[in-house]
Amino acid sequence: MLDRLELKAYGKINLGLDVVRKREDGYHEVRMIMQTVHLHDRIVMEKTKEPGIRTETNLPYVPDGEGNLAWRAAKLLMDEFGLSEGVDIKIRKCIPVAAGMAGGSTDAAAVLVGMNRLFGLGLGKKELMRRGVKLGADIPYCILRGTALSEGIGEILTELPPAPQCHVVLAKPQISVSTKAVYEKLRVDALGPEAHPDIDGMAAAIRAGSLDGVTARLGNVLETVTIPDHPEIGAIKRIMLEHGAEGALMSGSGPTVFGIFKDREEADAVCGILRETDNGRLTRQVYLTRFFNKKPAR
Ligand code: ATP
Numbered sequence: 001m002l003d004r005l006e007l008k009a010y011g012k013i014n015l016g017l018d019v020v021r022k023r024e025d026g027y028h029e030v031r032m033i034m035q036t037v038h039l040h041d042r043i044v045m046e047k048t049k050e051p052g053i054r055t056e057t058n059l060p061y062v063p064d065g066e067g068n069l070a071w072r073a074a075k076l077l078m079d080e081f082g083l084s085e086g087v088d089i090k091i092r093k094c095i096p097v098a099a100g101m102a103g104g105s106t107d108a109a110a111v112l113v114g115m116n117r118l119f120g121l122g123l124g125k126k127e128l129m130r131r132g133v134k135l136g137a138d139i140p141y142c143i144l145r146g147t148a149l150s151e152g153i154g155e156i157l158t159e160l161p162p163a164p165q166c167h168v169v170l171a172k173p174q175i176s177v178s179t180k181a182v183y184e185k186l187r188v189d190a191l192g193p194e195a196h197p198d199i200d201g202m203a204a205a206i207r208a209g210s211l212d213g214v215t216a217r218l219g220n221v222l223e224t225v226t227i228p229d230h231p232e233i234g235a236i237k238r239i240m241l242e243h244g245a246e247g248a249l250m251s252g253s254g255p256t257v258f259g260i261f262k263d264r265e266e267a268d269a270v271c272g273i274l275r276e277t278d279n280g281r282l283t284r285q286v287y288l289t290r291f292f293n294k295k296p297a298r
Helices: 069-080 103-118 125-132 139-144 178-187 198-208 211-216 223-227 229-240 264-280
Strands: 002-023 027-050 054-056 087-092 147-151 156-159 167-174 247-250 259-260 283-289
Touching: 002 103, 002 139, 002 156, 002 198, 002 259, 027 167, 027 198, 027 283, 054 069, 069 087, 069 103, 069 125, 087 103, 103 125, 103 139, 125 139, 139 147, 139 156, 167 229, 167 264, 178 211, 178 223, 198 211, 211 259, 223 229, 223 247, 229 247, 229 259, 229 264, 259 264, 264 283
Parallel strands: 054 087
Antiparallel strands: 002 027, 027 087, 027 147, 147 156, 167 259, 167 283, 247 259
16 A cells, blocks of 8 residues: 655646626636646655554645645645544655746645545546646646636636646746735726636637747736736746847746746746846746646647
């Protein structure tokens, strides 16, 4: 029987993010094109005789225990299945935290998958996704992974073919943005049609295997809130676009910005430029990555 597991929990970016409306229950209805990237957290899960869940991360500002979404994921299955043994969960964070890359959600998704395997619970992927949405709207997608259209509050998922490959530069400015505050400030009704990205066009471009079609349609309605408040986000986008990016966009509710490059050398060069801009005050977290897909792109 399995006693120890090592898992990779991958981050995501949004190639497109639109908010359709605010529902009566306060949730926002979204339409998003989700894309997994290779940048990942590493999770080690170990079954213990001692009951209970213990979590530990390598970062002092990420909570341990109940405050950690991964802890809550383990707890959900432990309670449902009345498990008498315990689990130790060690998380090595590499995905920037509170950055619009679903770092907590992907850790929770990996722990759901890990608990299922470690304790032989026999749940299928769909059954794990149904449980995951109780903890967070992005968790079902983090279980699915790859390229997908996400609708509803994020839980209605349509798989797309793998997005065309490219080099992706991720840069998180040294600012904090609260997801809740961004959504609260967004006034969907007050926005003109140009603020809404062409999500269906983006899905069609992906189906056609056209990277140019994808980069022409990058759009995130939440930038209307974050860019006026945080000029750093606009500055990073400009630097990427001035140095060869085919397109650049804020991911999720930010503040991480990603740039899409065809040329690896240009992508490498922009990483150096970003790290040195303003003597490193603009951003210290810069990563070069690729799209993660379950199947190779055409
Ligand atoms: P999203 O894109 O889903 O809005 P995010 O990338 O903006 O997510 P996270 O990295 O998930 O944000 O972190 C949001 C907050 O959640 C953090 O400030 C942190 O305190 C808390 N948190 C709980 N569990 C985790 C975890 N496993 N990893 C990172 N943050 C976590």
